[in-house]
Amino acid sequence: MTDVAAAAGFPIDTLLPEILRQLAAHPRLVLEAPPGAGKTTQVPPALLGADWLGDRRILILEPRRIAARAAAGFMATRYGEPVGATVGYRIRFESRVSAATRIEVVTEGILTRLIQDDPELTGIGAILFDEFHERHLQGDLGLALALDAQANLRPDLRLVVMSATLDGERIARWLDAPRLTSAGRSYPVRLAHPPARAGEAYGEAGWPFQVRRAAQQALAESAGDVLVFLPGKREIDRIAQVLAADPDGLAGAETVPLHGELAVAAQQAALQPAAGGGRRVVLATNVAESSVTLPGIRAVVDCGLAREPRFDPNSGFTRLETVTIAQASADQRAGRAGRLGPGLCLRLWPESRRLEPARTPEIAQVELSGLALELAAWGSDALDWLDPPPTGALAQARDLLAALGALGADGHLAPLGRDLLRLGAHPRLGAAVLRAAPAARALACDLAALIEARNPLRGAAARGDDLRPRHAALAAWRSRDAAALRAAGADGAALAAIAQAAEAWRRRAGAPARAQVSEGAAATAAGDVLIHAFPDRIARQDPANPRRYQLANGRGARLHEDSALFGEPWLVVVDLRRDARDSLILAAAPFDPACLARDxxxxxxxxxxxxxxxxxxxxxxxxxxxxxxxxxxxxxxxxxxxxxxxxxxxxxxxxxxxxxxxxxxxxxxxxxxxxxxxxxxxxxxxxxxxxxxxxxxxxxxxxxxxxxxxxxxxxxxxxxxxxxxxxxxxxxxxxxxxxPATIRVPSGMERPITYAADAPPVLAVKLQELFGLAETPRVAGGRVPLLLHLLSPAGRPIQVTGDLKSFWERTYPDVRKELKGRYPKHPWPDDPWSAPPTHRAKPRGR
Incomplete structure (x- = not known):
C-alpha cells in the first residue's frame, strides 16, 4: 500500500491529530463537520496508522449507495489504486473488496448483517457512522448493536459518530464520548423566496413552471452550476421534461439528474464537472443534501420537500411520503451554494412558513417488524438507544412476526424468521415469497414487486380493487402485448421498473425466471400466495351483508359499490382505507380457503x-x-x-x-x-x-x-x-x-337527613317540632350544620335556613302571624324558645 498525503485544503486536516489523540484515549468519539470539510474521506486514511488499530479494518457506514461508491472511489484515487484494493465498498447486490482492503465503505443493511453474523467483529478495529444526522432506522440499529458489542465483547473497538448537522452535545452525553468540531469552508449565501403564481402549489399543474423560473433565475444571478432539490425521481423526470421544452431559458446549461435509481455510470457522471467548462442544472433528491459532493455549485433551488419513510397503516408497510423538510435540512441545502464563493439559494415556499427544527428519527415513525426481527436474532432488545423504539409499535411488530410464523410462542426466532433475515426483505413480503410453493415462487416475487411499487394502472383502472389485473398488466408488458396494455390503461415505464424489481426478487429467492401458474389455479393463485403476507387481513364475507367482510384481526372491511370482487366469499386484503367502523377495501385478491387449514x-x-x-x-x-x-x-x-x-x-x-x-x-x-x-x-x-x-x-x-x-x-x-x-x-x-340516617328532633320524632356530596345535608321538619331548640343541629362531628327546610303543619315549605337561632330572632314573628291565621288549631307561641315542641295540633277545648 502506498502512503497517501493528506489532501491539501481540507478544513478537517488541522483536526486530524486531535482525532487520533482522542481515539487513542477514548473508545468513542463524536465528530461534527460541515459538508466539504473532508470527514468522510480524510478521517479513515488518517486512522490506518494508529497503534490501537493494528492491521485491522475500518468500516465506514454510509446511508446511501451513491455516497458509498463515491467515497470509496475518491479514497482509492488518493492511493492511486482501483476500488477494491486498500479501499473498497459493499452495498446491496454489489461488492468491491479484497483481502487487501483496509477501509471498507458499507451501507446500513450490510453493517447490520456484519454485526449479526459476527458479534465480535473479528478483524474490525473501528466503525465510523457517517451522516448520522439522517437518523435512518438501520443506522440507529447498527450503532445500538455496535455499542452492545463494544460493551460486552470488544472494549477495544472504536466507534465514531460523524455528521454535518446533529445535536452533538446530546449525542456526546449519550455515548460518554469527547466531542470535536471542524470548521467548514463556506461563503455567505443570499436567501430569497420568489413568490409562486396561482396554481403553482406542489401537486398542481403549474408547479413545474415555478421550478423552471427559479432555475432560470438562479442561472442568471450566479456564475456556476445550479442544484435543484426535488422530492424524488418522478418530479426529477417531470422537471427535466419542462426544462427540455425551453432550452433557450437555460442559456446552454446541461440538465443532469441525480437520484438513487440511476445507473452507476450516470451517477458517477453527475458527480463530475461539466465537460468543456459548461454549466449544469443538477436535478437531485436529498441524496445531494449531505451524502455527496457536487463540483461547481454556486446556486441552489430548494422546493422544501423530500421523500421520507412513514408507516402507512392502510397497507401495513412503511411507504415513502412527500413531506416538508426540517430547518436543519434547509440550512444544509442552502450551504451547498456557498462552498466555492458567495452563493444564492432560492426557496420555493413562503418566507413566513416555519419549519420544524430537526428531522424526526425514522425509528419513531416507521413500521418496526424488520427491527423486531433483528432484535430477536440478536437475542436481546436491552440496547442503548439514542431514541428507543416506541413500545406500542414494537409490540405490534412482534405480533405481526408471530402471525407470519417468524417468531415462536416464546418470542425467539423460528426457522422462517432466520430465512427472512437472510432474504433481507420486509417480513410480510419475504414470508409470501419463502412460503410460496415452488411452482408459485416466481409469482410471489412478481406480487412482492407489485405491492412495493405504485399502482401501474392509470385512469379508471387504477381505482379497481382487484389486485389481479395489475399482475396481468405485468405479464402483458413482458410479452410486449401493446393492445392488452392499452386496454388495461397501464403505464409502461412503471411496469418496466416493477419487472426489474421482480427479477431482483427472483434472484434473491432462487425462483425461476417466469411465473408458473396452472390454468385451474389462476383465479386464486395470487391470493393463495398473499395470505402468507397478510394473515391478519384474511377476510370472510358477512353472510348477512355481502359487501361486508370480517378480517382475521377483528376489524371489519367493506367493498365499494363498483367492486370487481363482489361475491367473493374469501379475500386477502392488501390495501385499505381505514375508517372508524368498517374500512374500505382498496386492493385485495380471492383465495382458496382450503389453504387455511394447510398453511x-x-x-x-x-x-x-x-x-x-x-x-x-x-x-x-x-x-x-x-x-x-x-x-x-x-x-x-x-x-x-x-x-x-x-x-x-x-x-x-x-x-x-x-x-x-x-x-x-x-x-x-x-x-x-x-x-x-x-x-x-x-x-x-x-x-x-x-x-x-x-x-x-x-x-x-x-x-x-x-x-x-x-x-x-x-x-x-x-x-x-x-x-x-x-x-x-x-x-x-x-x-x-x-x-346518621335520621336525627331525633325536640318533638321526640326521628326525621331523615338527606345527604349529597356537593351540597349541605338537609333536614326537612315541621317548624313546631323544633320549639325550644336554639342551635342548628350538626353532623360530621359538629363540623357541618344541617340545612333546615322548615315546614308548615301541612308539610309545605315555609323557610330554608342554616341558622336556626337567627330564624327565631328575626323571621319567626312574621311567620307566626301568617301561620296562626292559616292554622288556628296549632300552637303558635310568642316565645318559641320555651314552648314545648309538638308534631300535633292543640288538644280539643284549648
Missing amino acids: FPQAFGQRRVVEWNEATAAVAAFEERHFGAIVLERRSVPATAADSVPALLAAVRARGLDALPWSATAQALRARVEALRAWRPELGLPDFSEPALLATLETWLAPYLTGVRRLDAIGAATLSEALAGRLDHRLRQTLDAEA
Missing part, C-alpha cells in the same frame, strides 16, 4: 363465548369455531353460573349503575358515604361514586350474583346488602355516628 392450522380454534343479549336482557352463551377473529360456526349452548357473572358485570358497566334496582335505602347509603368522604377524608371510607363502584363490581357485587341470569332478577334487598357489605363494623359505626 395456518394454528389459527383455528374452538371457544366458548358469553354475551349480554340486549333484546332479552339476559346472558347468552355460544360455542364458536373460529379462524383468528373470523367466526366460522356458532351454536347456542346453555349459560352456566360461571358464564353469567362476567356477562352481567359487563352489562352493568355498559349501561351504568342505573341499570341496577336501587332502593331508596341503598341510594341514601351511597349519598351518606360520599358526603362524609368529602367532609372527613381521613376516616378512610370506601369510594361509593359511580366510577369507583363500576371499577370494583367483581369485589362487591359479583359475590351476590350466583344463580342470576338477568339484571331484573337482582333484588333491591340483595343490592342493598351488597353495597352495605363494603363497610366493616367499625366503618358502619363511624358512618352512623358522623352521618
